[in-house]
Amino acid sequence: MGKATGFMEYEREVPGELEPLERISSWAEFSVPMNEEQLRTQGARCMDCGTPFCHVGRMLSGMASGCPLHNLIPEWNDLVYRGNWKEALKRLQKINNFPEFTGRVCPAPCEGACTVGKHGAPVTIKNIEKSIVDRGFLEGWIxxxxxxxxxxxxxxVVGSGPAGLACADQLNQAGHMVTVFERADRIGGLLMYGIPNMKLEKSSVERRVRLLEAEGIQFVTRCEVGKDLPVDALKKDYDAVVLCGGATLARDLPIPGREADGIYQAMEFLTLNTRSLLDSGLEDGRHISAKDKHVIVIGGGDTGTDCVATAIRHGCNSVNQLEIMPMPPLSRQPDNPWPEWPKVMKTDYGQKEAVEVFGEEPRRFLTSTRQFLSDDNGQLTGLEIVEIEWLHNAQGRLVPHEIEGTARRVPADLVLLALGFTGPEDGLLIQLGIERDERSNVKAAEGTYSTNVEGVFAAGDMRRGQSLVVWAIQEGRQAAKAVTRYLTADRLLRA
Structure with missing residues (x-):
């Protein structure tokens, strides 16, 4: 390392942000870029740790530890410190197809496994990654x-989310002719419609898609395979098929009153908002508006945060977020040692904005919803909620128990369900005769990524279940390798 003692000399610094009350009037990204001197200083904090856990990329205690892409993090940190940005970009692109996406939306398991973070603040890996690729586009190096x-x-390739795009990119670079089918009106899948614009501006997605098109990939939108394009025609016209349709079946909340008007899945809310924003700046009215409404988001995680931030930008009257789990601790606990992902309390951008707008933390931990309330016209009016505690049952498993006397009713005009996803949709998989695993995901072994149907492969959330963008990119890359091996073997057999 160029600055072996940098981690002792410099403190961690992260990019500034526009103040919450300023940024909520816009749908633009609100991070304030750091200058080159600051970035080089942060690169210098990457220590000569010998075994860099930041790019190990393995599962520990059910969570990602280190970068699943095995990004060459110490190498490009050092190159940034030395001011060799162009070479840093080469090292970054060697492993990561889309650092402009991961540098914005990845929760950075690399930082959770950073050796500097073992006894202090980790290196700002995510921001350095974003800064490298943004400079690459700005300078015209890409x-x-x-x-x-x-x-x-x-x-x-069926599906144009991060797994589908990464798979298509790798297959195209291997020299195959690649066509990506997307049922939506725009390419990008989760990147386009599942993540709000202020978190990932869609110009970044469109820029990458244009680059992939210029490299020879063909994109077909508004085409749902199995509906608009018969599966038999797909298998006949292509030498291999890769399923990257994601895990899009949203988990529901089947409790009394669920049929009331005003209850939506979070992804429907976010998708319609982004589409309307891109089409008309929200002027066409083809979105679910939270304006002047009392909004309750059920579920935590990134999607819940995105719903909170989106509702605030609409001009909601209030927003609360219900979470059945307890509030995480403020620091690592003994049962959550480094280099595991730190399960600690974090306040994300949406919660920060809610505090500034409404004067209080929007999250209500250890809270469960008993029923939805509605008026005589079937319109949602509120929820009955109750506080819970987690106790061990006879089998030793922790289960929620209602706390007597804590039930109460709260007003709500709009409820957004951010409860995660249960797996891929059935239609195409049934038509193809694809086998599923015990979690309903496509059954395809890691390494081969091949399904039970000859010439059909699967990658991303459709195969592994709901996961991170960085895992999807890794799966797409590995599936592309498997497809190339399959096609090469086919050529040898025919020789």
């Missing part, structure tokens, strides 16, 4: 690089 030769094989 240009289309189509493959020099074509193999003659045609591969179809």
């Amino acid at each position: 240009q289309p690089e189509p493959p020099e030769r074509r193999t003659g094989y045609k591969v179809a």
Whole structure:
């Protein structure tokens, strides 16, 4: 390392942000970029740790520890410290197809496993990554690089989320002719419609898609395979098919009153908002508006936070977020040692904005919803909620128990369910005759990524279940390798 003692000399600094009351009037990203001197100083904090756990990328206690992409983090940190930005970009792109996405939306398991963070504040890996790729685009270093030769094989990728795009990119670079099918009106999947614009501006997604198109990938939108395109035609026209449709079946909350008007899945709320924003700046009215409403978001996590922030930008009267789990501790606990992902209390951008707008923390931990309330017209009016505690049952498992005397009713005009996803949708998988695992995901072994159907592969959330963008990119990359091995074997057999 160029600055072996940097981690002892410099404190962790993160980019500034526009103040909450200023940024909620806009749908633009609100991070304030750091200058080059600051970034080089932060790169210098990357220590000569010998075994860099930041890019190990493995599962510990059910959570990602280190970067699943095995990003060459110490290398590009050192190159940034030395001011060699162009070479840093080369090292970054060697492993990560889309650092402009992960640098914005990834929760940074790399930082949770950073050796500096074992006894202090970790290196600002995520921000350095974002700064490298943003500079690469700004300086014009990132240009289309189509493959020099074509193999003659045609591969179809179904789904244009991070797994599908990464898989298509790798397959195209290997020389195959790649077509990506997307049922929505825009390419990007989760990146386009599942993440709000203020967290990931869609110009970044569109810029990358244009680059992939210039490199030879064909994109087909408004085409749902199995409906608009028969599966038999797909298998006939392509030498291999990769399913990257995601885990899009949202978990519901089937309690009394669920049929009331005013209850929506979080992803429907976010998708319609972004589409309307891009189409008309929300002028067409084709979105679910939270304006002047009392909003309750049920569920935590990133999606819940995104709903809170979106509702505030609409101009809601209030917003609260119900979470059945207890509030996380403020610091690592003995049962959550480094390099596991730190399960500690974090206040994200949406909660910060809610505090500034409404004067209080929007999250209500250890709270369960008993029923939805509605008026005579079936319109949602509120919820009956109750406080709970987690106790061990006869089998030794922790289960929620209602606390007597804590039930109460709260007003609500709009409820958004941010409860995660249960797996992929059935239609296409049934038509193809794809086997499923015990969690209803596509059954395809890691390493081969092949399904029980000849020539059909699967990657991303459709295979592993709901997960991180960085895992989706890794799955797409690995599936592309498996497809190339399959096609190469086919060529040898025919020789």
